Amino acid sequence: MAKNQALASNMGVDYVIVFRYATTDKAQAEERLEDMLERLSNAGLATEVRKGENHSVLVFVKIGSSEHMQAEIYRNRVKDWIHGVRSQEPAMDTDKSLEQDPLTEAERLRTIHGLITHIRDEGGAGITPGKGKWENVESVFALHDHNYNKEWIKKWSTQYLLTPEDLDEIRDRMGEKIAFYFAFTQAYFTFLAVPAGFGLFAWLFLGYYSAWYAIVASLWSVVFVEWWNHQEQDLATRWGVKNVSGIDEKRKEFSPKHVVDDPVTGEQMRIFPARDRLQRQLLQIPFVIAAVLILGTLISACFAIEIFISEVYTGPFKSVLTFLPTLILTTGLPFLSSILTKAANSLTDFENYETEAQYERSLTSKTFVINFITSYLPLCLTSFVYVPFGKVIVPYLNVFSVACRPFVKDGKQVQCPTSSQFDINPARLRKQVIYFTVTAQIVNFAMEVVVPYLKRQGLMKFKKMKTERQEKKSGVAVRSAADLDPEGETDFLARVRNEADMDVYNVYDDMKEMVVQFGYLALFSVVWPLAPVSFLINNWIELRADAVKICVEMRRPTPWRADTIGPWLDALSFISWMGSITMSALVYMFSNDGLGPDGQPSDITGWALLLSIFLSEHLYLGVRWLVRTSISKIDTPGRQKERRALFSTRRKYMKASLEKTKLAPPPGEKADDITRNSLEEDARQASLHSATPQEKFWDRQRGWKEAAKMGRLFIERDNDDVDDARVKKEL
């Protein structure tokens, strides 16, 4: 079988399970493997095993019984319906249900994933990778569809804009969670045209720190965030995933405090009181303080060292020492960040959430704090500490001169300038912004796409060389997993082993990158208005590079659903708000068209700075409210669809009910009939004096015709002096 064929065919395999037994007792591993295979089979899945690399077994899984598959689809759709994701109850007959609502590739894979991982009470095999009894199950993943991947990359790399249909395609293949990332990045990319265009104009004609640019950028950020909020809901409706975040995917790690039998349903309830969790969540406060202090100290220290070296220090090795702070930062920051991220993970574990969504939200908010500090603190320090207070602080940097005395050979003292001697360097801020918006983006791209590719290639070469050397040394061919491959499957299995070795794609990281980028734009781009132009170019490439990354460097991701980009939306909103503060402060402090102090700290007055921040912030909030209200009123295809569905359902029931009532004789006629036929009977009853006042009251007029007659009389005789007695008699 040629290699191309191996890429073309997935042998009908739906999922591959990697079972690794390197650190487990062999007998136990065998038992576990057998248990797993039996469970898979009972869940209606067919299996094949093959040898994997490094003490592992590859278990290939495909649908064996369509009943189980259909039942799982039905159960999932019922769950959706109960949580309001679907508006119609799915038919018990799945064929019919599938006809109305065909299965996408994503739903198919998700359903099979459910069969493998759901608990047995819900019809699954109950296999939870890496957890408890299933610690040997290293991973569960689907195989790439290389034909599709090829087409996908080809298509995207040749078109300028992605169409909604391209996003639908992603959704059908990769699930809504990943589709939301691409939809967001695409929307962000399209919106970027505005600040990029205006930024270019501002750079050419308005100069740096233009108030006009700040206003346009702020307004843009509001409109973009609010528009996305709206668009997201529309996409959720379009993709039929509205309210999906309400479906609580239970966390397996959740440990309840009490297990109580529900008095009503008799079901076991696993309870962890909200109070207890709130107490644990209070730990977030010291966590955030610690994060701010730790990262803040490192960044501030490096910042101080850098200023000292570049603007104060005049001793030897200056050219070498300039790199010292960068060195400290690039080694120290990732190290501290990873420690803090670990702490955030443990803290979130400790908070003991019941559902995956809650867990993720809590974790995101913590990592957002870390990211916020590492990304924006350096720029904040330059603009809000170095510029206004530089003259006050720099003299204290003398402490460093003590540290560098040993390097000073000729006894020359490194002396900090006094306040009056020192002048701030206004270009420093711009340089920093250019670094973060251009250099860092390129470095990031390289780290994300190019480096892993080279690493993989290198690793493969290294492996091959090692094997060859061993073989040369021992003279015997080194045994590999491939030796046991059945005939004709070698290429296919090699491909599977390769995919099993790949990393897991985490859409979270890509999303984070976009949000951080948005932050530079919303918070600091007034310093260098070309920033959005750089982002525009970067994101065009980024979108395609991410597609390539998913196809080539990562395992095929499980197609999870989502109805929102989740906590990132809050982050965007928060950043855009902060932007109204930083932008106005920067414009006030640095702009020099007659009003601003042009970055001269002596000219900055507290009340003017605070007033511009105060006005700008409240203007921002007002505009945001207006934009939000206006956008919420825009009708979208998704909403129309929803409304139409509701309307037609309602009309159906309404019609049925109305027809049913129409079959009954019109009560007006009936009442009339009664009047005519049972008049005597009624008279008799009345004469018996058994009638209550109430009965008498309602018996005066029989049917609407009599009532109408009396009404006519009342109206005619009104203000008329003719005999009331006659009217009264009629009553």
Add this chain to the structure above:
Amino acid sequence: MAKNQALASNMGVDYVIVFRYATTDKAQAEERLEDMLERLSNAGLATEVRKGENHSVLVFVKIGSSEHMQAEIYRNRVKDWIHGVRSQEPAMDTDKSLEQDPLTEAERLRTIHGLITHIRDEGGAGITPGKGKWENVESVFALHDHNYNKEWIKKWSTQYLLTPEDLDEIRDRMGEKIAFYFAFTQAYFTFLAVPAGFGLFAWLFLGYYSAWYAIVASLWSVVFVEWWNHQEQDLATRWGVKNVSGIDEKRKEFSPKHVVDDPVTGEQMRIFPARDRLQRQLLQIPFVIAAVLILGTLISACFAIEIFISEVYTGPFKSVLTFLPTLILTTGLPFLSSILTKAANSLTDFENYETEAQYERSLTSKTFVINFITSYLPLCLTSFVYVPFGKVIVPYLNVFSVACRPFVKDGKQVQCPTSSQFDINPARLRKQVIYFTVTAQIVNFAMEVVVPYLKRQGLMKFKKMKTERQEKKSGVAVRSAADLDPEGETDFLARVRNEADMDVYNVYDDMKEMVVQFGYLALFSVVWPLAPVSFLINNWIELRADAVKICVEMRRPTPWRADTIGPWLDALSFISWMGSITMSALVYMFSNDGLGPDGQPSDITGWALLLSIFLSEHLYLGVRWLVRTSISKIDTPGRQKERRALFSTRRKYMKASLEKTKLAPPPGEKADDITRNSLEEDARQASLHSATPQEKFWDRQRGWKEAAKMGRLFIERDNDDVDDARVKKEL
């Protein structure tokens, strides 16, 4: 029949329709009346007509056909179910549905109201009071249940706190909309205990303008608003009205721009584009500006006159002239407010909303602006204009001395003091706050409860006197509606005529009053910390007085539903936010414990004022976020109920589906059978070389047992140098 009996019995009447034909041609009126009676009868309602006062006919309505009633209940419940208000589809058999979910008095009355007012296509009689063809229909109202009312007032006036059961009772009787008002006021009253207690403490020990009091009050306002937001949702679940605001009660006045046939459902769609509406809504901006200018000018002018007279003017008539600004305000403000309210109404009409809810929301936001200005602008002027800029402005008040020159007899010039001569009067602000929080509350109570009562009594006496005088003059008994009353119904009909004369209860006004009161507390109470004590007392009475008002002075309100207090929640949130700004500014400007400038304008520095506002506001926003997050995590009975209902529905479906799959033979066994029985057949197929690589791949191991066997082999032989050949052969 004694009067008590007349009060006790409603004669089985469900609704009374007042048909007034004073200004209509008699023939036309008769025709319309007849049409109305026919329609009512066709909708399944029994009718009786009696003569009303002043050219009117009273149409009594009760359920005539239970089929129509049940069909209407069914249709309403289906509507609820489709909009997610009910979680379960209602049974077509209404008896069964009623057994599960019994009819409350409120639902019964609302259903009958629906039969009268819903369009004929939906099974109603299509009578819309006062609109178009039905302009003669003055009102549609239910009769008071005097027995219940008596008990209600007795119960409430003897208990200190209202229980949740009391509120449930209100909900069952008056509907959720009114119940929400009482629930809110009760919650607000209970919460008031905290600032009232601390306010008393602050007044005794901390003095005015205490920062501690400001912090407690701000914190309290955040907690209260957020808690109510949470509580409201819980109440909505408890009362089964969640999402009820999503049910669009269509406005009859809505005039569409296009009427299009929907291509999918074939239904007529009445469309008014959101763009067009947005354009019309832009008129809100000039409206708000006009309101601010008009009311602002009046209030500022009166304010200036008042200062001039009380603190500058020394001429004659000073004691009389002091009342001049009050006179202008009390006549001018209601006049201008009512003009602006009318303008707000027309503007909202012009905005042409499709549903009642949208209309109400838009109208509320406009009247909120008017209320905000009239209620808080005077205090804002004193604290933020008079105090800091008094010295600058007062000399300009000289203009008034020109106006009062004619009054000055002895040629003495009224001369404004110059800046240096004039001293601000720090007690002015406190006096104003006391006026708004005590005097105005009492006046308000009197205007709301006492005055209408006296007015009614007076009017009745006046009518009687007039009739008596006429009779004396003409010697003939003046004919009244009562003369035509059938025997034994006189007292009852007199009562009905009386109720028809009453005002319509508007829960909106009562709600507004509470929100405005909350505003004084959140914005200005730091000036006089006893304000919450005054409110606490006022609200205890207010709650009972409102109950009396509904029972005695108003027609029985139609029991509308609601799932929120609606736009007022936004107003509360906005006020509480503003509070963080005003409170901090007041504390900074007036507190004198060593830091503040003690109200001496010369000591107020711009940056310190702005910094305290900036810090306080952001602290407020941070705390609000924390409180909101914490409160949203609290589990409530309503939520538990909802979750349980979802869970049990899901379990039902899940069980059914699982049992169905279990009936199918376990596919593992099946696969095994195939292996054993058709082994030869497969071998033959394979030998025919017709098998694809994929078929071959999946045929290597038959069933999970064979797969497990191979897996065991892989694990056992791993890192073992014994014959791979044997393993390979097994494959």
